[in-house]
Amino acid sequence: GLDLPGGELVRVVAPYAVLALVAGVALVWRRLCAAGLAALLAGYAVPSSAVTVAGHVLPLEEDERERLIPKGALAAGRWLRDHSAPGDVVATDLHCLHPRWVACDSRHYWVSAFTERRVLVEGWAYAESTLSRAELFATPYLTLPYADPVRLAANDAVFRTPTAENVQHLATKYGVKWLFTGINPQLGKFARLRFRNATSSVYEIAPDTLARR
Numbered sequence: 001g002l003d004l005p006g007g008e009l010v011r012v013v014a015p016y017a018v019l020a021l022v023a024g025v026a027l028v029w030r031r032l033c034a035a036g037l038a039a040l041l042a043g044y045a046v047p048s049s050a051v052t053v054a055g056h057v058l059p060l061e062e063d064e065r066e067r068l069i070p071k072g073a074l075a076a077g078r079w080l081r082d083h084s085a086p087g088d089v090v091a092t093d094l095h096c097l098h099p100r101w102v103a104c105d106s107r108h109y110w111v112s113a114f115t116e117r118r119v120l121v122e123g124w125a126y127a128e129s130t131l132s133r134a135e136l137f138a139t140p141y142l143t144l145p146y147a148d149p150v151r152l153a154a155n156d157a158v159f160r161t162p163t164a165e166n167v168q169h170l171a172t173k174y175g176v177k178w179l180f181t182g183i184n185p186q187l188g189k190f191a192r193l194r195f196r197n198a199t200s201s202v203y204e205i206a207p208d209t210l211a212r213r
Helices: 008-044 050-057 062-068 075-081 110-115 148-162 166-175 185-191 207-211
Strands: 090-093 176-181 190-198 199-202
Touching: 062 075, 062 090, 075 110, 075 176, 075 190, 075 199, 090 166, 148 166, 148 176, 166 176, 185 199
Parallel strands: 090 176
Antiparallel strands: 176 199, 190 199
């Protein structure tokens, strides 16, 4: 047989040392696999595929950024911030990051960012009510609909088909005082235009405006 240095003691101990080494390697491998699975379940299993993830983290081209955030948006948002109270509530019809997509990518947050005000409904991609409904490995949370369709319908009705009743409902039920949108002249019949530039408009729901309707 193999003549090992160290005599009889080495021949007795060597097999057990090899077994211990193999067991140690197996333990480390199991821990690495478990850590990888935990990471997968914790963060990377929500989108339906790696392609979905990559498509949302790649850097945007300059013209794409301009389409996602109009040039006049910051000025309109800052005007609203400077002319409103910290507790005022804003409504907007801007919910989808990519307006040309068929499915709504609901990571739209620049209205609340620029105005520094609470927005009734803007983007909802990262809300707990959205993430809790994303089916593991199947449903991308980025395209799930808003969790409260009644609130969303009341919000969007003001911008799509503005009436005195729609505006009054948004003001009394949800406490909305300001409307932030694109160019929508019809809103001027039921709310007071306070700011407008080439891309954005800000309307105030004033009591005297509603009283005349």
